[in-house]
Amino acid sequence: MADLPDYYFRVRENGAVVFRVDTENRQRRIEMDQIAVVHVKKGEIKPQGDRQLTDQDIETIQNWLTERTALLAQRDIDDIHRAVDYMNITTQWVQSNATDAQLEDVTDALLLAMHDLRSVLVRKKADRLMKANGD
Template sequence: MAAELPGYFFRTRENGAFVFKVEQETRLRRIEMDQIAVVNIRNGEIKPHGDRVLDDEDVAAIRDWMEARRAVIAERVIDDIRRTVDHLNQVSHWIQSKASDDEVDAVTDDLLLSMHDLRQVLVRRRAERIQKSG
Protein backbone atom coordinates (compact mmCIF):
# COMPACT_ATOMS: atom_id res chain seq x y z
CA MET A 1 0.00 0.00 0.00
CA ALA A 2 1.13 3.54 -0.70
CA ALA A 3 0.40 4.85 2.78
CA GLU A 4 0.91 3.12 6.09
CA LEU A 5 -2.38 2.72 7.93
CA PRO A 6 -2.67 3.09 11.70
CA GLY A 7 -2.60 -0.09 13.74
CA TYR A 8 -6.03 0.57 15.22
CA PHE A 9 -9.35 1.93 14.00
CA PHE A 10 -11.95 3.40 16.37
CA ARG A 11 -15.54 3.40 15.12
CA THR A 12 -16.92 6.13 17.30
CA ARG A 13 -20.34 6.03 18.89
CA GLU A 14 -22.12 8.31 21.32
CA ASN A 15 -20.25 7.25 24.45
CA GLY A 16 -17.12 5.59 23.11
CA ALA A 17 -16.09 3.33 20.28
CA PHE A 18 -15.71 -0.11 18.86
CA VAL A 19 -11.98 -0.83 18.56
CA PHE A 20 -10.55 -2.72 15.60
CA LYS A 21 -7.01 -3.92 15.02
CA VAL A 22 -5.99 -3.14 11.43
CA GLU A 23 -4.05 -5.78 9.52
CA GLN A 24 -2.88 -4.69 6.08
CA GLU A 25 -0.31 -7.34 5.27
CA THR A 26 -2.72 -10.13 4.48
CA ARG A 27 -2.21 -12.88 1.92
CA LEU A 28 -4.63 -11.27 -0.54
CA ARG A 29 -3.32 -7.71 0.13
CA ARG A 30 -6.63 -6.72 1.67
CA ILE A 31 -7.13 -4.65 4.74
CA GLU A 32 -8.57 -6.72 7.56
CA MET A 33 -10.13 -5.19 10.64
CA ASP A 34 -10.62 -7.42 13.64
CA GLN A 35 -12.79 -6.05 16.45
CA ILE A 36 -10.85 -6.32 19.67
CA ALA A 37 -12.77 -4.21 22.19
CA VAL A 38 -15.62 -1.88 23.08
CA VAL A 39 -14.74 1.36 24.85
CA ASN A 40 -16.87 3.61 27.06
CA ILE A 41 -15.20 6.99 27.49
CA ARG A 42 -17.66 8.19 30.12
CA ASN A 43 -16.63 5.60 32.68
CA GLY A 44 -13.26 4.58 31.18
CA GLU A 45 -14.33 0.98 30.69
CA ILE A 46 -12.51 -1.16 28.13
CA LYS A 47 -14.24 -4.46 27.37
CA PRO A 48 -12.39 -7.01 25.25
CA HIS A 49 -14.51 -8.30 22.38
CA GLY A 50 -15.56 -11.93 22.75
CA ASP A 51 -12.79 -14.12 24.15
CA ARG A 52 -10.11 -11.66 23.13
CA VAL A 53 -7.29 -10.85 25.55
CA LEU A 54 -5.88 -7.37 25.12
CA ASP A 55 -2.12 -6.98 25.31
CA ASP A 56 -0.29 -3.97 26.77
CA GLU A 57 0.06 -2.37 23.32
CA ASP A 58 -3.70 -2.66 22.73
CA VAL A 59 -4.56 -1.13 26.09
CA ALA A 60 -2.02 1.69 25.65
CA ALA A 61 -3.39 2.56 22.18
CA ILE A 62 -6.95 2.52 23.51
CA ARG A 63 -6.11 4.71 26.51
CA ASP A 64 -4.27 7.20 24.24
CA TRP A 65 -7.31 7.35 21.95
CA MET A 66 -9.65 7.84 24.92
CA GLU A 67 -7.60 10.79 26.18
CA ALA A 68 -7.52 12.39 22.71
CA ARG A 69 -11.23 11.75 22.19
CA ARG A 70 -12.14 13.39 25.50
CA ALA A 71 -10.15 16.47 24.43
CA VAL A 72 -11.97 16.61 21.07
CA ILE A 73 -15.36 16.32 22.76
CA ALA A 74 -14.47 19.08 25.25
CA GLU A 75 -13.42 21.37 22.38
CA ARG A 76 -16.67 20.63 20.55
CA VAL A 77 -18.77 21.51 23.59
CA ILE A 78 -17.14 24.93 23.89
CA ASP A 79 -17.47 25.46 20.12
CA ASP A 80 -21.17 24.53 20.31
CA ILE A 81 -21.72 27.05 23.10
CA ARG A 82 -19.97 29.80 21.13
CA ARG A 83 -22.14 28.95 18.12
CA THR A 84 -25.20 29.19 20.39
CA VAL A 85 -24.18 32.69 21.41
CA ASP A 86 -23.87 33.60 17.72
CA HIS A 87 -27.24 32.02 17.04
CA LEU A 88 -28.88 33.97 19.87
CA ASN A 89 -27.50 37.15 18.35
CA GLN A 90 -28.98 36.18 14.99
CA VAL A 91 -32.33 35.45 16.66
CA SER A 92 -32.27 38.90 18.27
CA HIS A 93 -31.61 40.52 14.92
CA TRP A 94 -34.34 38.44 13.24
CA ILE A 95 -36.90 39.38 15.90
CA GLN A 96 -35.96 43.05 15.71
CA SER A 97 -35.81 43.36 11.94
CA LYS A 98 -37.74 40.63 10.13
CA ALA A 99 -40.13 38.64 12.31
CA SER A 100 -43.85 39.16 12.08
CA ASP A 101 -45.94 39.56 15.24
CA ASP A 102 -47.25 36.00 14.83
CA GLU A 103 -43.71 34.62 14.47
CA VAL A 104 -42.57 36.48 17.60
CA ASP A 105 -45.59 35.18 19.52
CA ALA A 106 -44.81 31.62 18.40
CA VAL A 107 -41.32 31.62 19.96
CA THR A 108 -41.46 34.15 22.80
CA ASP A 109 -42.47 31.87 25.69
CA ASP A 110 -39.95 29.15 24.80
CA LEU A 111 -37.15 31.66 24.37
CA LEU A 112 -37.94 33.55 27.57
CA LEU A 113 -38.13 30.37 29.67
CA SER A 114 -34.91 28.98 28.18
CA MET A 115 -33.07 32.25 28.68
CA HIS A 116 -34.41 32.60 32.24
CA ASP A 117 -33.26 29.07 33.07
CA LEU A 118 -29.83 29.71 31.54
CA ARG A 119 -29.48 32.99 33.43
CA GLN A 120 -30.33 31.32 36.75
CA VAL A 121 -27.75 28.58 36.18
CA LEU A 122 -25.05 31.05 35.14
CA VAL A 123 -25.69 33.36 38.11
CA ARG A 124 -25.74 30.44 40.57
CA ARG A 125 -22.47 28.99 39.18
CA ARG A 126 -20.73 32.36 39.31
CA ALA A 127 -21.94 33.00 42.88
CA GLU A 128 -20.70 29.54 43.96
CA ARG A 129 -17.28 30.21 42.41
CA ILE A 130 -17.05 33.63 44.11
CA GLN A 131 -17.99 32.13 47.48
CA LYS A 132 -15.33 29.43 47.16
CA SER A 133 -12.60 31.91 46.29
CA GLY A 134 -13.60 34.49 48.92
Template sequence: MAAELPPYYFRTRENGAIVFRVEQENRMRRIEMDQIAVVNIRNGEVKPHGDRTLSIEDIAAIDTWMAERRRILSDRLVDDIRRTVDHLNQVTHWLQTKAEGDEVDAVTDDLLLAMHDLRSVLVRKRAERLQKSREG
Protein backbone atom coordinates (compact mmCIF):
# COMPACT_ATOMS: atom_id res chain seq x y z
CA MET A 1 0.00 0.00 0.00
CA ALA A 2 1.38 3.40 -1.01
CA ALA A 3 2.09 6.08 1.55
CA GLU A 4 -0.37 8.91 1.85
CA LEU A 5 0.86 11.99 -0.01
CA PRO A 6 0.52 15.47 1.47
CA PRO A 7 -2.47 17.45 0.21
CA TYR A 8 -0.26 20.28 -1.12
CA TYR A 9 3.04 20.51 -2.97
CA PHE A 10 5.12 23.69 -2.99
CA ARG A 11 7.54 24.00 -5.91
CA THR A 12 10.03 26.41 -4.42
CA ARG A 13 11.65 29.15 -6.40
CA GLU A 14 13.91 32.05 -5.50
CA ASN A 15 11.23 34.32 -4.07
CA GLY A 16 8.52 31.87 -3.03
CA ALA A 17 6.71 28.94 -4.57
CA ILE A 18 4.10 27.68 -6.97
CA VAL A 19 1.43 25.87 -4.97
CA PHE A 20 -0.25 22.69 -6.17
CA ARG A 21 -3.10 20.70 -4.69
CA VAL A 22 -2.19 17.00 -4.83
CA GLU A 23 -4.91 14.54 -5.74
CA GLN A 24 -4.24 10.82 -5.87
CA GLU A 25 -7.77 9.44 -5.79
CA ASN A 26 -8.67 8.94 -9.41
CA ARG A 27 -9.54 5.88 -11.51
CA MET A 28 -6.10 5.61 -13.08
CA ARG A 29 -4.34 5.80 -9.69
CA ARG A 30 -2.24 8.64 -11.01
CA ILE A 31 -1.08 11.57 -9.01
CA GLU A 32 -2.67 14.79 -10.20
CA MET A 33 -1.16 18.14 -9.27
CA ASP A 34 -3.44 21.10 -9.82
CA GLN A 35 -1.78 24.53 -9.62
CA ILE A 36 -3.77 26.70 -7.24
CA ALA A 37 -1.55 29.70 -6.46
CA VAL A 38 1.77 31.51 -6.65
CA VAL A 39 3.35 32.69 -3.40
CA ASN A 40 5.88 35.50 -2.92
CA ILE A 41 7.69 34.84 0.36
CA ARG A 42 9.30 38.30 0.49
CA ASN A 43 6.11 40.34 0.53
CA GLY A 44 3.65 37.63 1.62
CA GLU A 45 1.57 37.99 -1.53
CA VAL A 46 -0.55 34.99 -2.56
CA LYS A 47 -1.99 35.07 -6.07
CA PRO A 48 -4.63 32.46 -6.88
CA HIS A 49 -4.01 30.71 -10.19
CA GLY A 50 -6.38 31.82 -12.93
CA ASP A 51 -9.95 32.45 -11.76
CA ARG A 52 -9.54 30.15 -8.76
CA THR A 53 -10.78 31.08 -5.31
CA LEU A 54 -8.66 29.65 -2.52
CA SER A 55 -10.41 27.74 0.26
CA ILE A 56 -9.80 28.29 3.95
CA GLU A 57 -7.77 25.06 3.95
CA ASP A 58 -5.69 26.30 1.01
CA ILE A 59 -4.93 29.59 2.74
CA ALA A 60 -4.09 27.85 6.03
CA ALA A 61 -1.69 25.44 4.27
CA ILE A 62 -0.03 28.32 2.41
CA ASP A 63 0.33 30.39 5.60
CA THR A 64 1.85 27.41 7.42
CA TRP A 65 4.26 26.76 4.56
CA MET A 66 5.30 30.44 4.39
CA ALA A 67 6.05 30.56 8.13
CA GLU A 68 8.10 27.35 7.92
CA ARG A 69 9.88 28.49 4.76
CA ARG A 70 10.84 31.81 6.36
CA ARG A 71 12.24 29.90 9.36
CA ILE A 72 14.22 27.57 7.08
CA LEU A 73 15.63 30.47 5.07
CA SER A 74 16.59 32.33 8.24
CA ASP A 75 18.33 29.24 9.65
CA ARG A 76 20.08 28.70 6.32
CA LEU A 77 21.34 32.29 6.28
CA VAL A 78 22.81 31.99 9.79
CA ASP A 79 24.44 28.69 8.79
CA ASP A 80 25.89 30.33 5.66
CA ILE A 81 27.35 33.13 7.79
CA ARG A 82 28.94 30.62 10.18
CA ARG A 83 30.43 28.81 7.17
CA THR A 84 31.79 32.15 5.97
CA VAL A 85 33.59 32.60 9.28
CA ASP A 86 35.08 29.11 8.85
CA HIS A 87 36.07 29.98 5.30
CA LEU A 88 37.75 33.20 6.44
CA ASN A 89 39.75 31.17 8.95
CA GLN A 90 40.80 28.78 6.17
CA VAL A 91 41.83 31.72 3.97
CA THR A 92 43.87 33.15 6.83
CA HIS A 93 45.65 29.83 7.34
CA TRP A 94 46.30 29.47 3.61
CA LEU A 95 47.70 33.01 3.40
CA GLN A 96 49.93 32.44 6.40
CA THR A 97 51.23 28.99 5.50
CA LYS A 98 50.97 28.27 1.77
CA ALA A 99 50.23 31.32 -0.36
CA GLU A 100 52.94 32.57 -2.69
CA GLY A 101 53.61 36.29 -3.11
CA ASP A 102 51.72 36.62 -6.40
CA GLU A 103 48.73 34.74 -4.93
CA VAL A 104 48.68 37.10 -1.94
CA ASP A 105 48.84 40.09 -4.28
CA ALA A 106 45.97 38.70 -6.38
CA VAL A 107 43.52 38.58 -3.45
CA THR A 108 44.72 41.27 -1.03
CA ASP A 109 42.76 44.28 -2.31
CA ASP A 110 39.49 42.37 -2.69
CA LEU A 111 39.81 40.83 0.77
CA LEU A 112 40.79 44.09 2.45
CA LEU A 113 37.89 46.02 0.89
CA ALA A 114 35.35 43.29 1.70
CA MET A 115 36.60 42.98 5.28
CA HIS A 116 36.64 46.77 5.75
CA ASP A 117 33.06 46.99 4.47
CA LEU A 118 31.97 44.13 6.73
CA ARG A 119 33.71 45.60 9.75
CA SER A 120 32.12 49.02 9.17
CA VAL A 121 28.63 47.51 9.01
CA LEU A 122 29.21 45.32 12.08
CA VAL A 123 30.53 48.23 14.16
CA ARG A 124 27.66 50.52 13.09
CA LYS A 125 25.00 47.87 13.81
CA ARG A 126 26.45 47.08 17.22
CA ALA A 127 26.66 50.79 18.09
CA GLU A 128 23.03 51.30 17.04
CA ARG A 129 21.93 48.34 19.17
CA LEU A 130 23.88 49.57 22.19
CA GLN A 131 22.44 53.06 21.76
CA LYS A 132 18.88 51.68 21.66
CA SER A 133 19.45 49.57 24.77
CA ARG A 134 20.76 52.63 26.66
CA GLU A 135 17.79 54.73 25.57
CA GLY A 136 15.19 52.07 26.28
Protein backbone atom coordinates (compact mmCIF):
# COMPACT_ATOMS: atom_id res chain seq x y z
CA MET A 1 0.00 0.00 0.00
CA ALA A 2 1.31 3.45 -0.88
CA ASP A 3 2.42 5.68 1.95
CA LEU A 4 -0.52 7.72 3.07
CA PRO A 5 -0.34 10.99 4.95
CA ASP A 6 -0.82 10.89 8.71
CA TYR A 7 -3.73 13.34 8.46
CA TYR A 8 -6.64 13.87 6.12
CA PHE A 9 -8.56 17.15 5.87
CA ARG A 10 -12.12 16.85 4.56
CA VAL A 11 -12.71 20.34 3.26
CA ARG A 12 -16.10 21.86 3.95
CA GLU A 13 -17.72 25.27 3.52
CA ASN A 14 -15.90 27.14 6.28
CA GLY A 15 -12.96 24.89 7.02
CA ALA A 16 -12.37 21.19 7.39
CA VAL A 17 -12.93 18.09 9.43
CA VAL A 18 -9.56 16.65 10.46
CA PHE A 19 -8.88 12.92 10.59
CA ARG A 20 -5.84 11.01 11.76
CA VAL A 21 -5.10 8.26 9.21
CA ASP A 22 -4.09 4.83 10.51
CA THR A 23 -2.93 1.93 8.38
CA GLU A 24 -0.90 0.24 11.11
CA ASN A 25 -3.64 -2.16 12.19
CA ARG A 26 -3.87 -5.93 11.84
CA GLN A 27 -6.06 -5.87 8.76
CA ARG A 28 -3.95 -3.14 7.06
CA ARG A 29 -7.18 -1.27 6.44
CA ILE A 30 -7.28 2.46 6.24
CA GLU A 31 -8.91 3.83 9.36
CA MET A 32 -9.69 7.49 9.73
CA ASP A 33 -10.29 8.81 13.23
CA GLN A 34 -11.91 12.26 13.41
CA ILE A 35 -9.83 14.38 15.76
CA ALA A 36 -10.90 17.98 15.16
CA VAL A 37 -12.88 20.56 13.21
CA VAL A 38 -11.18 23.65 11.78
CA HIS A 39 -12.90 26.95 11.02
CA VAL A 40 -10.70 28.82 8.54
CA LYS A 41 -12.03 32.39 8.86
CA LYS A 42 -12.00 32.31 12.65
CA GLY A 43 -8.75 30.35 12.82
CA GLU A 44 -10.39 28.00 15.32
CA ILE A 45 -9.36 24.43 15.96
CA LYS A 46 -11.95 22.47 17.95
CA PRO A 47 -10.97 19.00 19.18
CA GLN A 48 -13.54 16.28 18.56
CA GLY A 49 -15.44 15.52 21.76
CA ASP A 50 -13.17 15.21 24.80
CA ARG A 51 -10.10 14.50 22.69
CA GLN A 52 -6.78 16.10 23.59
CA LEU A 53 -4.80 17.11 20.51
CA THR A 54 -1.09 16.37 20.51
CA ASP A 55 1.53 18.99 19.70
CA GLN A 56 1.99 17.25 16.34
CA ASP A 57 -1.78 17.39 15.69
CA ILE A 58 -1.87 21.11 16.43
CA GLU A 59 1.25 21.85 14.36
CA THR A 60 -0.08 19.88 11.38
CA ILE A 61 -3.49 21.55 11.60
CA GLN A 62 -1.93 25.02 11.95
CA ASN A 63 0.25 24.38 8.88
CA TRP A 64 -2.80 23.25 6.90
CA LEU A 65 -4.72 26.32 8.09
CA THR A 66 -1.92 28.65 6.94
CA GLU A 67 -1.68 26.94 3.54
CA ARG A 68 -5.47 26.85 3.13
CA THR A 69 -5.82 30.55 3.95
CA ALA A 70 -3.18 31.42 1.35
CA LEU A 71 -4.85 29.18 -1.25
CA LEU A 72 -8.28 30.74 -0.65
CA ALA A 73 -6.81 34.25 -0.91
CA GLN A 74 -5.19 33.31 -4.23
CA ARG A 75 -8.46 31.85 -5.49
CA ASP A 76 -10.28 35.07 -4.55
CA ILE A 77 -7.97 37.23 -6.66
CA ASP A 78 -8.08 34.70 -9.51
CA ASP A 79 -11.89 34.92 -9.43
CA ILE A 80 -11.70 38.71 -9.70
CA HIS A 81 -9.33 38.51 -12.67
CA ARG A 82 -11.79 36.09 -14.30
CA ALA A 83 -14.61 38.55 -13.56
CA VAL A 84 -12.73 41.23 -15.50
CA ASP A 85 -12.42 38.80 -18.41
CA TYR A 86 -16.16 38.02 -18.18
CA MET A 87 -16.95 41.72 -18.21
CA ASN A 88 -14.93 42.13 -21.39
CA ILE A 89 -16.55 39.08 -22.96
CA THR A 90 -19.96 40.44 -21.94
CA THR A 91 -19.15 43.80 -23.54
CA GLN A 92 -18.20 42.06 -26.77
CA TRP A 93 -21.39 39.97 -26.63
CA VAL A 94 -23.52 43.10 -26.12
CA GLN A 95 -21.70 44.84 -28.97
CA SER A 96 -21.83 41.97 -31.45
CA ASN A 97 -24.29 39.21 -30.68
CA ALA A 98 -27.02 40.18 -28.20
CA THR A 99 -30.56 40.36 -29.39
CA ASP A 100 -32.95 43.06 -28.22
CA ALA A 101 -34.82 40.49 -26.11
CA GLN A 102 -31.59 39.29 -24.48
CA LEU A 103 -30.54 42.85 -23.73
CA GLU A 104 -33.96 43.61 -22.28
CA ASP A 105 -33.50 40.60 -20.00
CA VAL A 106 -30.08 41.59 -18.59
CA THR A 107 -29.59 45.34 -18.99
CA ASP A 108 -31.08 46.55 -15.70
CA ALA A 109 -29.33 43.89 -13.62
CA LEU A 110 -25.99 44.61 -15.32
CA LEU A 111 -26.35 48.37 -14.96
CA LEU A 112 -27.19 48.13 -11.25
CA ALA A 113 -24.34 45.69 -10.55
CA MET A 114 -21.86 47.84 -12.48
CA HIS A 115 -23.06 51.02 -10.75
CA ASP A 116 -22.70 49.36 -7.35
CA LEU A 117 -19.23 48.04 -8.20
CA ARG A 118 -18.12 51.42 -9.59
CA SER A 119 -19.34 53.25 -6.47
CA VAL A 120 -17.42 50.93 -4.16
CA LEU A 121 -14.28 51.01 -6.30
CA VAL A 122 -14.29 54.83 -6.47
CA ARG A 123 -14.80 55.13 -2.70
CA LYS A 124 -12.03 52.60 -1.94
CA LYS A 125 -9.66 54.33 -4.40
CA ALA A 126 -10.36 57.70 -2.76
CA ASP A 127 -9.70 56.18 0.68
CA ARG A 128 -6.35 54.78 -0.51
CA LEU A 129 -5.34 58.11 -2.08
CA MET A 130 -6.23 60.02 1.08
CA LYS A 131 -4.29 57.55 3.21
CA ALA A 132 -1.27 57.78 0.87
CA ASN A 133 -1.35 61.57 1.10
CA GLY A 134 -1.49 61.41 4.89
CA ASP A 135 -4.95 62.94 5.17
